[in-house]
Amino acid sequence: MYQDKYHVLVSGGSRGIGAGIVKYYSERGYAVSYFYKNAPGPVGDNILPIQCDVTDESMVNDAYAKVIDAFGAPEYLVYCSGISLTGLSDTFVYDDYRRVMDTNFGGFFLLANKVIPSMVHNHFGGIVAISSMWGQVGASCEALYSSSKGAIDAYVKSLAKELGPSGIRVNAVSPGVIDTDMMKEYSDEDKAALIDETPLMRMGTPDDVAAAVYYLTSGSSSFITGQILGVNGGFLI
Numbered sequence: 117m118y119q120d121k122y123h124v125l126v127s128g129g130s131r132g133i134g135a136g137i138v139k140y141y142s143e144r145g146y147a148v149s150y151f152y153k154n155a156p157g158p159v160g161d162n163i164l165p166i167q168c169d170v171t172d173e174s175m176v177n178d179a180y181a182k183v184i185d186a187f188g189a190p191e192y193l194v195y196c197s198g199i200s201l202t203g204l205s206d207t208f209v210y211d212d213y214r215r216v217m218d219t220n221f222g223g224f225f226l227l228a229n230k231v232i233p234s235m236v237h238n239h240f241g242g243i244v245a246i247s248s249m250w251g252q253v254g255a256s257c258e259a260l261y262s263s264s265k266g267a268i269d270a271y272v273k274s275l276a277k278e279l280g281p282s283g284i285r286v287n288a289v290s291p292g293v294i295d296t297d298m299m300k301e302y303s304d305e306d307k308a309a310l311i312d313e314t315p316l317m318r319m320g321t322p323d324d325v326a327a328a329v330y331y332l333t334s335g336s337s338s339f340i341t342g343q344i345l346g347v348n349g350g351f352l353i
């Protein structure tokens with residue numbers, strides 16, 4: 117068991133933003149366990165990849181037991197698992213609703229319930245969820261995705277109120293346009309238009325998001341809870 121450092125559990129740590137977060141914490145000496153659905157990503161001595169589809173409660177139970185066996189209860193949870201879905205809202209079917217909500221929000225609900233008891237017991241810990249700026253303002257043709265992120269934001273604020281007295285801080289990072297696989301469905305023209313709308317004139321990187329997540333679990337943010345921190349290059353001001 118890797119006991120002498122803080123332990124962060126990252127859900128959705130195999131690719132993109134989550135892989136950036138796994139590496140960021142690991143490089144700073146944390147023990148990092150992470151969930152992936154299809155194929156593992158970052159590896160290392162202090163990194164434990166575990167296959168877990170967060171939409172399946174029994175898989176979450178089994179995977180969390182493996183996390184505890186290997187590294188003990190995490191001091192920090194970063195929830196990053198997510199899928200996008202584009203289309204006109206009246207073409208979405210109930211299965212789409214379940215898939216998007218269960219992945220983007222349901223998994224967060226399940227995992228928060230796993231980590232909260234030990235954090236409360238220790239009177240120490242923190243939770244950060246990766247939301248999206250579309251959760252704050254809504255996106256045309258991404259209604260389910262935007263709603264799942266709006267649910268994340270409301271849950272984060274509620275948990276912050278509930279857990280603050282127990283010394284647990286809960287925040288969200290709300291990225292703008294970040295250069296990952298999720299952007300692959302966009303054409304070069306669409307990406308150029310999005311960059312044009314971003315005052316800092318570029319797409320963000322997984323490291324831009326990881327640095328903000330790290331800040332929110334560090335002592336530097338000790339009086340910050342219940343906040344939705346935009347990491348969007350000024351896209352949404």
Ligand code: NDP
Pocket residue numbers: 127128129130131132133134151152153154155168169170171196197198199200219246247248249290291292293294295296297298299
């Ligand atoms: P990627 O598609 O690159 O990565 C998605 C991650 O989520 C992967 O690790 C994937 O695992 C995991 N995941 C998906 N479904 C499940 C599941 N059922 N169970 C467990 N893990 C799952 O996306 P990004 O890195 O871009 O996005 C990460 C988060 O950031 C998402 O929540 C997304 O909504 C959010 N975000 C992204 C933005 C962007 O511009 N890229 C902007 C705003 C928010 P696997 O590799 O196994 O498939």
